[in-house]
Amino acid sequence: MNLWNRLMCICRRRSPWLFHMNTGSCNGCDIELIASLTPRYDAEQLGVRLQGSPRHADVLCITGPVTHTAVQAIHTVYGQVCGPKAVVAIGSCPATTNVFIDSRVVVGPLNRHIPVDVFVPGCPPRPDAIVQGIAKAAEILAMRGDTETAVEASIAPDFKLETTEVRR
């Protein structure tokens, strides 16, 4: 590994910029994510910065059990984040769909749609757990380097979006 690559690794690890996306969350995890940036937990020590645009972000933080209407938005936003990128699923909802399991409007869990690097389970997870998850995602970013999204194959291949099943 030459000097530039080593420097790039350090810089990627020390500067994860977040984009926060809600896919039908009850807002519990969203509040905890914001709490992890507030003075008590102060994620900015790790170089974390909440960005307004997905184009600026490295780490995509997703909360919520992935509702039917959110699927297209997830794909759009995931495509808009420039590589190398990592995805952190915050809360139990994106990991397992939690209490919304078997709901007819929920098409989670999240890793059926996009590759997820770090799961932070909890309902909601504590802010320090979220900070730890982001730090882990930053380390994954540093190791991943320029090779794009190594876990693309881990998405369940049999999944397709069934639009007709949603009845109102």
Place this chain on the structure above:
Amino acid sequence: MNLTVALARLLIFPGILFAVPAAWFFLWVERKSVALMQERIGPPFMQPFFDFVKLLGKTTPVRNGPGGLLMQAWPLVAVSAAAGAVGLLPVLPSSGGFEGDLILLLALLEIPSICIIAAGFSSRSLFAEIGSAREAVLSVSYNVVFLLAILSIAASQHTFRLEALAQLPVSPLRYLGILAIVVCLPAKLHINPFSLPNAEQEIYSGPLTEYAGAELAMWELSHGLEWVASAGLVATLAIPHFASWSVDVLVFVAVSFGIVLLLSVLAAATARLAIDTTVRFYWQCTLIFACLIMVLTISSTLFTRVQS
């Protein structure tokens, strides 16, 4: 000023070799002082450098056609203009300069803001267009005051040459002009309470919404260089030159640092104002203040002429 001196000023001091680390340092001071005001620890010292290198290593979306070329060109134009503005600052005594370089400096300071407006519109994103429109309105509002203040300073000392302005002793009227310039700086640097154009979360990231990777790194750098140039302009106008160049450099850096600290504390203590409040602030309160300084300057000049 001959070519060697000009190149040395642009590339070494106070140009790129000094200004780029200074830009990162000022960006860090801005974030760190906000963090300290909020009782946080804040980012590490090297954070702006880490951000810059990381952004250089990110991929950028493919941009086709003349619109894409323009989008790639705007950040480079902004960085060059801001670096040129820093290079014009007369930090060292008798470092050369030419008649009217103050006007060139003002033009170069304005170019990054014009580039941001153009970049927002050429990216064709809805949020970027809103941000650009806000930036344009803001720019028209504060620039009247800013230019009036600079004009009154130049008129009170009968010169548009920065070198001469930096050497003459500071009159009380000049301090009023400097105060008006400092009031305009938060709007020029897009920080609170006038952070309307890039209003984070409110309109995504404003004009820079569609920018990523190395292009965004250039925007960050141009923002840092704008900090150095604006704080440096105030420092050169406020403090006259001393005899030795080392003292001059130290005083320049210290005064710029003080101004950055002052503006950061202001940014941490205030919330974002709405566009109509901002425009009213500049067109009503500050413009009257700037006009008053201008009238005072002209009358005092006429008075001294009549006396002599």
